[in-house]
Amino acid sequence: MVDPLRDLPSVDAALRRQVDPSVLAVLPDVEEVLRVEKGYKSAWAQAWRLDVRHKDGKTESYFMKVSYGHHGREALKGEFESTAAIHSIVPNFCPDPIAWGTLTNEPDAHFYLCKYYDFFEGVPNPTSFCKKLAELHSCHLSPEGKFGFHCTTYNGDLPQDNTWSDTWEDFFSKGLRHVLKIREERAGPSAELDELLPALFEKVIPRLLRPMESNGRSIRPSLVHGDLWCGNTGIVDENTEDGIVYDPASFWAHNEYELGNWRPQRNHFDAKYFEAYHSVMPRTDPVEDYDDRNALYALRFNFHAATLFPNDESYLQMAIEEIRRLTEKYPEGYNEGQFSMVRSKI
Known part of the structure; x- marks a missing residue:
C-alpha cells in the first residue's frame, strides 16, 4: 500500500506536489501549503493533518482520512454523510465535513476531509x-x-x-x-x-x-x-x-x-x-x-x-x-x- 503523501519537503512547491489535486480542489483558495503530517493509522484508514494558508491570509488546519478499495470508498462516503446529517441538526456537536472523494493520482485511494481539532485528554463533560x-x-x-x-x-x-x-x-x-x-x-x-x-x-x-x-x-x-x-x-x-x-x-x-x-x-x-x-x-x-x-x-x-x-x-x-x-x-x-x-x- 502506497501512501498518497510521502517524503514531504518543507517548501510549499514540494508540499503542493505531494498533496493530491483532488484534495486541493475542495479547499478554498489555498495560497500555501504549510505542513503535511501523518497521524494515527488503523487497520482500515490512515489519518493526516494539513495546514494551509488561504489567499485571505487566514491559516487553517484540516483533518484528512484516507482509505483504499471499494469498502474504503463507501466507508468514507458514509462518514461524510453521517457527519453532515449530525452537523445539520447540532452544528457544534461534530466537525463541519468538507468533502469526500477519490484521489486523482491514486484511483484506488479515497479521502474524507473536515476541520482539524486539537483535543484535550479525557472524556467530555x-x-x-x-x-x-x-x-x-x-x-x-x-x-x-x-x-x-x-x-x-x-x-x-x-x-x-x-x-x-x-x-x-x-x-x-x-x-x-x-x-x-x-x-x-x-x-x-x-x-x-x-x-x-x-x-x-x-x-x-x-x-x-x-x-x-x-x-x-x-x-x-x-x-x-x-x-x-x-x-x-x-x-x-x-x-x-x-x-x-x-x-x-x-x-x-x-x-x-x-x-x-x-x-x-x-x-x-x-x-x-x-x-x-x-x-x-x-x-x-x-x-x-x-x-x-x-x-x-x-x-x-x-x-x-x-x-x-x-x-x-x-x-x-x-x-x-x-x-x-x-x-x-x-x-x-x-x-x-x-x-x-x-x-x-x-
Missing part, C-alpha cells in the same frame, strides 16, 4: 455532552418516519445494513443478522452461538422491542451517531470540558440504541452519562424493560467488536452470556395482552 446528544436525538426528520439511512455506513470496516424499515423491531433484527453473518465469515461458525440465536430472534427481540410499537405506542426515529464510545469523542475546551463527536456510523433509530455502546465498561461512559442523558430524554415505555433493552442493544456492539477483532473471543463470549441470560428471563417471548395499557411515549 457529561452534562453539556448529553444535552447536545439529546438535542440530536430529539430531531425526528427521518424520511417518511422510517428506520434506516440513505447510504451504507461503517463501524470500522464493518458495513451496516441500513435498508429502510417501517418498524424498529424489523430494522434492528435485520441489522443484527447482517452483523452476525459478517462475523461468521471472518471468525468462523460458533455452535454455542447458533444454538442460542433462534430464541434471541423469536423470543427476546420481540419481547423487548415490540411493546414500544404496539397497543398505541410508537417510536419516532432519531438520528444516532451509531458508534458512540469515548474513542469517538474529544474535548475541545479544556476549561469547560465541552466535547464533540466524530467518526459516526449513523442511521435513524430508537434513540436508546445509542446508549447500548455505553454499557460495556471498556467504553468509559459510566452512570453519570446515563443520568445526564435521561435528565433530558426520558426512558421509553415500558420503562421496566429499559435495562434489558439496553443489554440487547449492547449485544450488537459486542458483536461489532467480535467482527472487527475476530481473534479476540472475549467479545463473543460476552455476547453469548448475555443472550443466555435474556433467553432464560424471557422464555415465553412477546405476549400482547401483557402490554395492553397505553402509557406515555417519547
